[in-house]
Amino acid sequence: QKEVEQDPGPLSVPEGAIVSLNCTYSNSAFQYFMWYRQYSRKGPELLMYTYSSGNKEDGRFTAQVDKSSKYISLFIRDSQPSDSATYLCAMRKTGFQKLVFGTGTRLLVSP
Amino acid sequence: NAGVMQNPRHLVRRRGQEARLRCSPMKGHSHVYWYRQLPEEGLKFMVYLQKENIIDESGMPKERFSAEFPKEGPSILRIQQVVRGDSAAYFCASSLDNYGYTFGSGTRLTVV
Numbered sequence: 001q002k003e004v005e006q007d008p009g010p011l012s013v014p015e016g017a018i019v020s021l022n023c024t025y026s027n028s029a030f031q032y033f034m035w036y037r038q039y040s041r042k043g044p045e046l047l048m049y050t051y052s053s054g055n056k057e058d059g060r061f062t063a064q065v066d067k068s069s070k071y072i073s074l075f076i077r078d079s080q081p082s083d084s085a086t087y088l089c090a091m092r093k094t095g096f097q098k099l100v101f102g103t104g105t106r107l108l109v110s111p
Numbered sequence: 112n113a114g115v116m117q118n119p120r121h122l123v124r125r126r127g128q129e130a131r132l133r134c135s136p137m138k139g140h141s142h143v144y145w146y147r148q149l150p151e152e153g154l155k156f157m158v159y160l161q162k163e164n165i166i167d168e169s170g171m172p173k174e175r176f177s178a179e180f181p182k183e184g185p186s187i188l189r190i191q192q193v194v195r196g197d198s199a200a201y202f203c204a205s206s207l208d209n210y211g212y213t214f215g216s217g218t219r220l221t222v223v
Contacts, residue, residue, distance in 0.1 A: 102153050
């Protein structure tokens with residue numbers, strides 16, 4: 001069993017839709033949770049960074065962490081074709097710099 | 112303010128040759144990380160370095176792979192005697208502290 005599970009997609013939505021991306025994990029020691037966006041042939045770009053449980057909002061993006069269920073989500077409101085990319089969740093334990101990534105979900109937003 | 116710079120962007124090596132991948136962190140960043148991304152897989156941690164020190168190399172294969180981050184100059188990931196299975200995208204990232212990393216655009220290694 002992988003430490004972090006993420007549906008690879010692709011997830012296809014029309015422009016303007018609300019997108020929900022999710023990851024589950026098995027290690028309860030994870031305390032820091034991140035979402036990265038990766039365009040084709042580019043490096044990952046940090047979108048959201050949260051600590052422990054709760055919600056965090058930044059513009060059209062909302063990150064949620066439910067540690068009791070070992071489940072994290074990223075919501076994208078008013079999705080745009082420019083949001084088409086692969087979204088990677090990542091997490092780490094306190095005191096460790098190593099990030100454990102999900103395999104990524106490919107998102108396609110059609111005009 | 113340049114980001115994390117990796118070179119070369121693409122590298123082709125024949126089996127048995129050496130591959131050297133370079134990474135210049137963002138200005139002021141003293142933490143460097145190397146990750147490998149295989150097709151259809153997420154990024155896998157390889158090594159974490161600070162200036163002149165390897166902090167965590169738990170993700171590095173035991174043989175043929177080495178990494179350094181000297182006092183002066185870029186961080187280097189070195190793969191000796193490459194094999195076809197080493198073909199992947201190698202990403203370097205840097206950070207100032209314990210916050211999120213900034214990734215470079217990667218080096219795509221192809222072993223023929």
